Amino acid sequence: MSEDRQTVDIFLNWVKDGGLAGWIESAMNDEAKLSQIAQVYKDIKTAFGF
Numbered sequence: 001m002s003e004d005r006q007t008v009d010i011f012l013n014w015v016k017d018g019g020l021a022g023w024i025e026s027a028m029n030d031e032a033k034l035s036q037i038a039q040v041y042k043d044i045k046t047a048f049g050f
Contacts, residue, residue, distance in 0.1 A: 001009075014020060027033035 024037060027037060
């Protein structure tokens with residue numbers, strides 16, 4: 001398995017297990033983190049073309 005595939009697989013499992021939602025919820029009152037999360041979301045949308 002390539003390193004990129006392994007990294008994405010770990011990320012996917014984390015998302016499926018609800019880990020991502022928990023981290024986002026914990027950052028909702030931190031403007032700096034919200035800005036970073038918003039940028040990651042924009043990057044994901046760009047990567048998938050939506």
